Amino acid sequence: TLPQAEDHADVLIVGAGPAGLMLANWLSRCGVKTRIVDKRGTKIFNGQADGLQCRTLEIFDSFDFADRAWRESNHMLEICLWNPDEQGRIRRSDRIPDTIPGISRFQQVVLHQGRIERFFLDSIKEHSDIVVERGVLPTTFEFDDAKADDFNEYPINVTVRTLSDVESTPQQQQQHHKSADGKETTVSDGLFRSNLAADDTDDLIRAAEANSRVDQVESIKAKFLVGCDGAHSWVRRQLGFQLEGDSTDYIWGVLDIVPITDFPDIRQRCAIHSANAGSVMVIPRENKLVRLYIQLQSTEHAQAGGKADRSWITPEIILQSAQKILHPYKLDYSYCDWWTAYQIGQRVGNQFSLKERVFLAGDAVHTHSPKAGQGMNVSMQDTYNLGWKLAHVVKGYSDPSILKTYQSERRKIAQDLIAFDHRFSRLFSGRPAKDIMDEEGVSMEEFKAAFEKGNEFASGIAVNYGASLIVAKEGDDTSIAQDKSTRVISKPQLAAKIDIGKRMPSFKVLNQSDARPWHLQELLKSNGKWRIIVFPGHLSAPTNMQRMQTLGARLGAKDSFIHRYTPTNQQIDSVIEVLTVHAGPRASLELLDLPEAFHPYSETLGWDYWKVFVDDQSYHEGHGQAYVNYGIDPVKGASVILRPDQYVSWVGEVDDYDEMERFFAGFMKAQNLEKE
Ligand code: FAD
Incomplete structure (x- = not known):
């Protein structure tokens, strides 16, 4: 093998939708040799997914582009529920906050998928020379089983072919609309990416193979x-893996319009x-747009195979359905940005x-209705989970066993997502109950309760990974064999409000030096x-200062686990970084009173002033009360280990160096072996 050659990649990604781009983005930050191909000639320009959960924005912020999404998006603060009254006229029955207050420093926003893909592309370009290879289609896949256990080997061989411009551009229908004022408009449909459209991959493969230009193979x-190639996933087909579950006959229409209406809550969700x-x-969307998701009650159009005939679905049909539902309010448009059916x-x-x-990641392994705004988020979070693990294995920092946690962590999330969608779809799609005796109808009280509960799930913050090599908590993870007697287990009571397995919550702390x-998450x-x-x-307490001296001495020692796992030619904080948040007051401590391990020194850069923080009153932004909010007693303290994706792995005593060492020894690989 020629590992440096162009045709050898550490990671090959098929599909440059949200899942594939998130992965390429992670790998661009970690210096992993990556190729990413997509059969389409261009990225998405409008329509498709648009909801961004709080957790997704937190992740974007960790890559430094949440501000772009935050600025351009429409922010959703309130949800209004409308139900029929006794005369059957729709009335506003409730207002609830869209994002549960206090759950995150971000709230849910909407911005179309094309912009999100743009942020990723810019970020990838800024940090690497990875380029999305468009109009490039994989046609054959081979897997050499004999090489599968040696992680220096290349067991995968994929042939890719370059498509012509015509082949890589999907066909779209044009639809016309005449508004009440007689103005006519034309719009392209988004059906080509809908799950109602037939998959064109096989046709494209045939076309590509018929192409005789050798330089295109x-x-x-x-x-x-990594197969990030959507619901029809070619990679999934190569593996022979199945999607399990039903396909119901509910068909939804989606219309993105600038509405002309007297409905009072048109700018609310x-x-x-x-x-x-x-x-x-x-x-309600960015640029004055409003998206309508409508259930088209036409199960009679479903065909035997479960897939519906879609020829009858047009923007007019979707609009007319909306007009009936919103009656007596009026609704029309002169501008339609996009539409599709699902x-x-x-x-x-x-x-x-x-x-x-x-x-496999994203829609390639889970599909569900679009209306809870989950698909794009969960898809990106799949590869956010996978990216750093792949990077650490490729770079030799970590044992490949951590890769098993991808399936154990993300399949559970996909299952929860489908269960959530089931409940929510039934409640959303059902006819409202006329009274409590109407058992076939949906109780609006139940709907509201499910909506409120669903909101936590839908925020993405509720994700709680189970026990594993990299999540030290009670509980079984059957996918990973571990000897219970030697397992590292946290002491959760030391940080009562930090959930091990969930992402680290964020509160404001102050930099000790300036x-x-x-926000801690920043x-x-x-x-x-x-x-x-x-x-x-409190470091004014001698016992606490003594613990810091002890911990600092051990972490800083030449044979500490931090040194062991960091390649000699790299900065000491490049694999495991130590941050400190003391309980204050800020003025009671001088940075240099702490051992060097807490603010490493470099000959060229001097002391590191960006590692020690304090839970104290700020001059202009109040007091974050981090110790109270994390449930940490300032008399006793605690230490916390976080994964590179911000999920909490371990909570223990401040100076429990031995347990920290045991935790990392479970999966990290010693570097600098020649010197040991
Ligand atoms: P995709 O976005 O499907 O990307 C797959 C990529 O792979 C595509 O670029 C495709 O061209 C490429 N590809 C496919 N096959 C091949 C092949 N053989 N070779 C090479 N490349 C290939 N989600 C939300 O979170 N919020 C929402 O509000 C929301 N609304 C939606 C509204 C609509 C109308 C639709 C259709 C979807 C919506 N979703 C929403 C879902 C969301 O779009 C998907 O869940 C998300 O795009 C999945 O991302 P992905 O990267 O897994 O797959």
Whole structure:
């Protein structure tokens, strides 16, 4: 093998939608040799997914582009529920906050997928020479089983072919609309990416193979292959893996318009149940747009195979349905940006990985209805989970066993997502109950309760990874064999409000050296580093200072685990970074009173002033009360280990160096072996 050659990639990604781009973005930050191909000639320009959860914005912030999404998006603060009254006329019955207050420093926003893909592309370009290879289609896949256990080998061989411009451009229908004022408009449809459209991959493969230009064929050898190629996934087909679940006959229409209406809540997110005409979800969008998700009650159009004939679905049909639901309010438009139709299929992949060499992510392993705004978020979060793990294995920092946690962590999330979608779809799609005796109807009280509960799930913050090599908590993870007697287990009571397995919550702390307030999460950039956050409590207490001296001496020693796992030619904080948040007051401590391990010294750069923080009153932004909010006693303190993706791995005593060492020894690989 020729590992440096162009045709050898550490990671080959198929599909440059949200899942594929998130992965390429992670790998661009970690310096992993990556290729990414997509059969389409261009990225998305409008329509498609638009909801961004709080957790997704937190992740974007860790890559330094949340501000772009935050600025350009429409912010959703309130949800209004509309139901029929006794006369069958729709009325506003409730207002609830869109994002549960206090759950994150971000709130849910909407911005179309094309912009999000743009942010990723810019970020990838800024940090690497990875380029999305468009109009490039994989046509054959081979997997050499004999090489699967040696992680220096390239067991994957994929032939890719370059398509012509015509082939890589999907066909779109044009539709015309005449508004009440007689103005005519034309719009392209988004059906080509809908799950109602037939998959064109096989036709494209045939076309590409018929193409005789040899320079358009290449064989790529890869250590890892990740299928981010959407619901029809070609990679999934190569592996013979299945999606399991049903495909119901609910068909939804989606219309992005600038509305002309007298409906009072058109700039709120609304769930509107009419008495007999169905339901609509209103999503106010950026650029004066409003998205309408409408259930088209036409199960009679479903065909035997479960897929519906879509020829009858037009923007007019979708608009007319909305008009009936919103009656007596009026609704029309002169400008339509995009539209599509969707059939609800709720399915999860039976396997997410082949021997931890080939992985599936995003719509390739879970599909569900679009209206809870989850698909794009969960898809990106799949590869946010996978990216750093692949990077650490490729770079030799970590044992490949951590890759098993991709399936154990993400398949559970996909299953929860489908269960959530099931409940939510039934409640959303059902006819409202007329009274409590109407058992077939949906109780609007139940709908509201489910909506409120669903909101936590839908924020993405509720994700809680189970026990594993990299999450030290009670509980079984059957996918990873571990000897219980030697397992590292946290002491969760030391940080009562930090959930092990969930992402680290964020509160404001001040930099010890310059008093600037930071949200703790802003310190946790996605750059591939593990982090130990030491909360030593009040350092004016001699015992607490003594513990810091002891811990600092051990972490800083030449034979410490931090040195062992960091390649000699790299900065000491490049694999495991130590941050400190003491309980204050800020003025009671001088940075240099702490051992060097807490503010490393470099000959060229001097002391590191960006590692020690304090839970104290700021001059302009109040007091974050981090110790109270994390449930840490400032008399005793605690230490916390965070994964490179901000999820909490371990909570223990401030100076429990031995347990920290045991935790990392479970999966990290010693570097600098020649010197030991
Ligand atoms: P995709 O976005 O499908 O990307 C797959 C990529 O792979 C594409 O670029 C495709 O060209 C490429 N590809 C496919 N096959 C091949 C092949 N054989 N070779 C090479 N390349 C290939 N989600 C939300 O979170 N919020 C929402 O509000 C929301 N609304 C939606 C509204 C609509 C109308 C639709 C259709 C979807 C919506 N979704 C929403 C879902 C969201 O779009 C998907 O879940 C998300 O795009 C999945 O991302 P992905 O990267 O897994 O797959």
